[in-house]
Amino acid sequence: MAVGLPESASVRGARALAVARAVEKRFGEIRAVRGVSIELEAGRIHAVCGENGAGKSTLLKVLAGMLVPDAGEVVVGGARLDPHTPREAIRRGVSMVLQHFALIPVFTVLENLMLGAEPTKRGALDEASARARAQAIADDLGVKLPLDERVEALGIGDRQRVEIARALFRDARLLILDEPTAVLTKSEATQLYATLRRLVQAGKGVVVVTHKLDEVRDHADVVTVMRRGELVFSRPLDRDGDVGAQIDAIGSAIMGAGSVAHARAGDAATGAGDAAASGGGEALVMEGVRVGRGLVDLSLTLREGEIVGVAGIEGNGQKELVAVLGGDVAPDAGIVRGGPFAIVREDRQTEGLVLDASLRDNVVLGELGRFARWHGGIDREALEREARARIERSGAPTDLDRLARTLSGGNQQKIVVERALSRSARVVVAAQPTRGVDLAASADIHAKLRDAAARGAGVLVISADLDELRKLASRIVVLARGRIVAELPPTATDEEIGRHMLGLEGERFDGATP
Amino acid sequence: MSALEVIVSGTMLAQTARMTIPYACAALGGVVSERSGVVNIALEGILLSSALAAVAVQGATESAAMGLLAGVLCGAAIGLVHAAVVVWGRIDAIVSGLAINLAAAGGTRVVLRALYGSSSNSPSVRGLEPFEHMGPLARTLLDPFLLLTLVSAALLSWSLRRTRFGLRLRACGEDPSAAQAVGVDVGWTRTLAVTIGGAVCGLGGTALAFELHQFQAGMTGGRGFIALAAVIVARWRPWPAVGACLAFAALDALQIVLQNQTKVPSQLFAILPFAATLVALALVSRRARGDARPPAGLGKHPDG
Numbered sequence: 097m098a099v100g101l102p103e104s105a106s107v108r109g110a111r112a113l114a115v116a117r118a119v120e121k122r123f124g125e126i127r128a129v130r131g132v133s134i135e136l137e138a139g140r141i142h143a144v145c146g147e148n149g150a151g152k153s154t155l156l157k158v159l160a161g162m163l164v165p166d167a168g169e170v171v172v173g174g175a176r177l178d179p180h181t182p183r184e185a186i187r188r189g190v191s192m193v194l195q196h197f198a199l200i201p202v203f204t205v206l207e208n209l210m211l212g213a214e215p216t217k218r219g220a221l222d223e224a225s226a227r228a229r230a231q232a233i234a235d236d237l238g239v240k241l242p243l244d245e246r247v248e249a250l251g252i253g254d255r256q257r258v259e260i261a262r263a264l265f266r267d268a269r270l271l272i273l274d275e276p277t278a279v280l281t282k283s284e285a286t287q288l289y290a291t292l293r294r295l296v297q298a299g300k301g302v303v304v305v306t307h308k309l310d311e312v313r314d315h316a317d318v319v320t321v322m323r324r325g326e327l328v329f330s331r332p333l334d335r336d337g338d339v340g341a342q343i344d345a346i347g348s349a350i351m352g353a354g355s356v357a358h359a360r361a362g363d364a365a366t367g368a369g370d371a372a373a374s375g376g377g378e379a380l381v382m383e384g385v386r387v388g389r390g391l392v393d394l395s396l397t398l399r400e401g402e403i404v405g406v407a408g409i410e411g412n413g414q415k416e417l418v419a420v421l422g423g424d425v426a427p428d429a430g431i432v433r434g435g436p437f438a439i440v441r442e443d444r445q446t447e448g449l450v451l452d453a454s455l456r457d458n459v460v461l462g463e464l465g466r467f468a469r470w471h472g473g474i475d476r477e478a479l480e481r482e483a484r485a486r487i488e489r490s491g492a493p494t495d496l497d498r499l500a501r502t503l504s505g506g507n508q509q510k511i512v513v514e515r516a517l518s519r520s521a522r523v524v525v526a527a528q529p530t531r532g533v534d535l536a537a538s539a540d541i542h543a544k545l546r547d548a549a550a551r552g553a554g555v556l557v558i559s560a561d562l563d564e565l566r567k568l569a570s571r572i573v574v575l576a577r578g579r580i581v582a583e584l585p586p587t588a589t590d591e592e593i594g595r596h597m598l599g600l601e602g603e604r605f606d607g608a609t610p
Numbered sequence: 611m612s613a614l615e616v617i618v619s620g621t622m623l624a625q626t627a628r629m630t631i632p633y634a635c636a637a638l639g640g641v642v643s644e645r646s647g648v649v650n651i652a653l654e655g656i657l658l659s660s661a662l663a664a665v666a667v668q669g670a671t672e673s674a675a676m677g678l679l680a681g682v683l684c685g686a687a688i689g690l691v692h693a694a695v696v697v698w699g700r701i702d703a704i705v706s707g708l709a710i711n712l713a714a715a716g717g718t719r720v721v722l723r724a725l726y727g728s729s730s731n732s733p734s735v736r737g738l739e740p741f742e743h744m745g746p747l748a749r750t751l752l753d754p755f756l757l758l759t760l761v762s763a764a765l766l767s768w769s770l771r772r773t774r775f776g777l778r779l780r781a782c783g784e785d786p787s788a789a790q791a792v793g794v795d796v797g798w799t800r801t802l803a804v805t806i807g808g809a810v811c812g813l814g815g816t817a818l819a820f821e822l823h824q825f826q827a828g829m830t831g832g833r834g835f836i837a838l839a840a841v842i843v844a845r846w847r848p849w850p851a852v853g854a855c856l857a858f859a860a861l862d863a864l865q866i867v868l869q870n871q872t873k874v875p876s877q878l879f880a881i882l883p884f885a886a887t888l889v890a891l892a893l894v895s896r897r898a899r900g901d902a903r904p905p906a907g908l909g910k911h912p913d914g
Contacts (some may be wrong), residue, residue, distance in 0.1 A: 182791060182793070183793040198788040200781055200784045200787075200789075202906070207777060211778065212778075212789075212793040220773055221774060262792075335694070431616070481664075545694055
């Protein structure tokens with residue numbers, strides 16, 4: 097397989113358990129992975145880092161046979177992966193443990209371990225040999241596996257160990273874990289890495305997808321950084337050198353270099369927001385809000401006429417924040433005061449629009465009561481007038497009979513934003529308002545949000561795009577692990593914001609997490 | 611003889627056992643199908659079709675064994691059709707089951723008229739009675755259908771728990787996507803499960819026809835649906851399903867005796883087994899949160 101490769105590559109290739117060459121993967125119009133080449137080797141803990149949507153999980157799912165690449169080559173166990181299925185990848189020793197476990201809750205641990213790789217004897221399951229094998233794996237891992245317990249009775253950490261044991265039951269030589277510590281407590285995470293270290297010492301390869309830099313600092317041997325579908329770099333961590341500096345470099349690579357310039361560019365626009373903010377009363381006050389496990393202790397004040405940006409890595413409470421402000425859930429504790437609210441939800445296709453309904457219906461969705469007449473019928477003329485006015489303001493195509501499905505993402509989003517802003521709300525919450533939207537439409541949507549603030553509404557923008565937050569907001573708060581961990585001016589650099597997002601400066605908050 | 615003497619008599623026991631067989635076979639067929647994740651309300655149609663197939667083939671070949679084989683194969687074939695439509699065609703299982711039941715109700719009449727020129731019943735056949743010279747109780751206990759039913763229950767129960775196929779079948783019923791992710795071929799596993807279920811159910815239809823020595827239009831009288839209720843009451847486990855069917859059959863046999871022995875309007879007693887079924891279902895669904903739950907992947911397809 098090494099023919100034609102540079103020598104260094106062929107020498108390393110000898111240890112490579114899985115190789116991607118110029119792999120490309122698209123989902124619709126989004127290029128999730130753009131021509132990435134990577135080698136995954138035995139005997140190392142390899143951390144793959146990047147923001148949400150950077151393409152790390154997609155790349156590794158391609159390597160594990162779960163996604164078929166649109167271009168490029170995947171070599172597993174020395175030969176091209178064919179057929180490109182998880183079954184074949186598993187057969188060749190590559191197993192991936194996903195974030196949501198694929199265990200069967202009512203099965204015992206032993207049954208889950210066996211499923212798909214059952215030893216049999218004279219037509220029946222050979223439970224004794226499966227048990228012996230499971231025990232040997234547990235011993236190798238240095239963990240206890242309650243083999244006869246049903247999986248549903250186990251905690252998250254145990255379930256994860258069962259998933260890892262299951263991969264080893266199938267003779268996995270390369271184990272890929274997708275954000276394995278996202279669901280674990282700090283001590284469980286430490287245990288997990290101890291287990292992974294044992295595997296690596298036994299000659300297995302381990303790949304961990306993570307965006308927690310403290311874990312990278314403490315446990316990784318090799319680090320790969322991805323950003324916007326591209327591989328930024330892939331190199332070993334030099335433990336003898338200045339680890340802190342290397343971690344900082346990884347942090348900036350994750351956030352993207354040269355973003356200081358962007359910060360300056362946003363200044364002009366944010367000035368207006370500042371001025372309005374100083375005079376406004378409180379539009380929204382949140383104090384000590386707790387929602388499930390997502391929001392732990394969130395306090396936030398939003399003034400009239402002010403735009404506040406919420407930065408943070410996805411999964412740190414953004415969903416719960418929108419849910420509680422949108423009235424989907426009541427807070428378990430704390431106070432939420434303010435409103436009325438207008439919410440631009442994150443997923444316009446499932447939460448924002450009825451795709452198979454007309455633009456007319458979509459743009460007044462949820463407000464039919466306004467057009468009701470005394471006998472219960474709808475005042476169609478008034479509805480038509482209002483819908484037309486809104487569509488024209490929105491900048492989307494003005495054919496009212498068109499189905500929402502037929503619009504581009506940008507135009508769909510314009511409709512969602514226009515509808516939210518038409519309800520003279522005092523608090524506007526926009527979650528990822530320009531995700532997957534082209535530049536021109538983004539500019540339109542930003543202008544509308546600024547207008548809303550200028551008319552006196554408090555605007556909360558939740559976004560993964562720091563440039564967007566800097567452009568819009570007069571201050572940026574960082575949401576991490578369910579609370580606001582920092583408040584920064586819009587001039588803050590990516591590195592500054594990133595350190596808070598990644599929890600590098602958030603250690604002091606750890607103690608209070610239940 | 612007083613009512614009580616009749617109830618505890620061997621005849622009554624024999625009758626209960628014989629009445630249990632069609633219910634139990636259909637329920638076992640339902641268990642194996644639904645444990646693999648395929649909803650099966652087609653049991654009624656399978657019972658009816660295989661009853662006719664058994665009678666027709668025995669009539670034509672003069673061989674009870676061939677009749678039995680035909681009944682079982684007919685059940686398997688309909689099971690296969692149901693699986694093909696639901697698993698590969700991804701048609702809703704309720705719709706497919708309903709279609710099979712309606713087609714069986716109409717189709718058996720058409721075949722009946724074509725073969726025998728009657729729209730109500732076939733000429734009588736001999737059935738399968740190897741122990742005619744023995745007493746009613748011994749004859750019943752050695753009845754091949756009873757033995758086959760018990761063997762089926764034992765085999766199904768054991769293989770669900772102790773074989774590779776059983777483990778995979780249950781995995782398909784619990785979480786088809788997870789099963790697929792570890793390399794289980796969900797489509798084929800389910801197809802095989804529903805086909806086997808159809809065959810067992812076909813055994814029940816054959817037993818019903820041979821018991822009456824003829825085929826009568828609509829002779830199943832809702833037994834397939836009662837069997838479905840038994841599956842639910844038994845929480846999708848083979849032996850408890852047989853037990854639930856036995857209880858139902860015992861009540862049914864009892865009400866026949868009571869009808870003959872008392873002056874109370876017979877219709878009131880006829881309600882008894884069905885009322886009991888309703889009560890049992892209500893009680894079971896109240897404790898549905900307990901240990902035994904329906905298969906979590908029932909009616910779900912794997913991703914992709």
